[in-house]
Amino acid sequence: MSIASDLIRGHTDTIILAHLMREDSYGYKINKDIQLKTDNKYELKEATLYTAFRRLEGAGYICSYWGNENTGARRRYYTISLEGRQAYFKMKEEWDEAKELIDILIQSGEEKEEQNGR
């Protein structure tokens, strides 16, 4: 699990952008969606999440605004910019490429033979 979370953490930006592609959202909701999607196997630390928000904001990929809930809770919503969308597609493409290469590279000889023999 720790290797997996390290790997996932390296893609925090892509994950956040992916969530914002659908709709504007705020920190806790994004984190909760991540938890639900991964069946409670993965969750971002607040520190990681908000560091990523600041980084993405700095890069101009996302913008924030304060929502006005009636419940009294004041939430900062994030919305993705055009640059952010472009960045998302680029990041996703890069990941797909990397995934393919890693799959090839980490296959051991035995598995290969198995595959060939099939």
Place this chain on the structure above:
Amino acid sequence: MEDKLRAYMDHLFRDVKPDRRSIELKEEILQNLVDKYHDLLAEGKTQEAAYNIAVASIGDMDELLAGLKQELPASRVYDDERMQVWRRKSALRISVAVALYIMCLLPPILLSDTRFENNLAPALMFTLIGIATGLLIYNYMTKPYYQRMDDSIVEEFKEWQQQTDANRRAFRAISSALWALIVVIYILVSFWTFAWHITWVIFLIGVAIEGIIKAVFELKR
């Protein structure tokens, strides 16, 4: 428990300058924690457990907080320096101006009973008054305004203070101009009427006028 979460965040942010960005970030993360806390309660956790889980989920804030501290502006020192320079120069200018006001009486005194009494003496005197008044006005006009260097509340307060200060400054400018004018009127009237025994009343009138102006300023505020 929400208060406890708030207290925890306050503790985390204790070394961070409370500017708008850091306060908003703190508020944002706190809201996140409160949401999480309530969700955990809804899942059936005890208050204690929910608090502990929420706090544990924050993680290592060092990088985020360092990012906030980093952007302390270096230019404020520079601005304070400019103010210091102005203060030093201002003291000198005001001293010279006051000296000139006092010395402006010298030409009429020294040149009395000479043939310059009626033209050169007053001319010299008014020249001195003019230079002194000019110095004072120049001095106040060159005073550096406080420009906000970052978003912090302290800076906003200073700016606000400056703005209310602008009123006081306007009053001071009017006041110094008023006194220069009074001196001129006093001397003009005195030379014109030669009623030196009574013309000093003009100064009393000046004090009264200044008082009225001050009252008007106070009322406007």
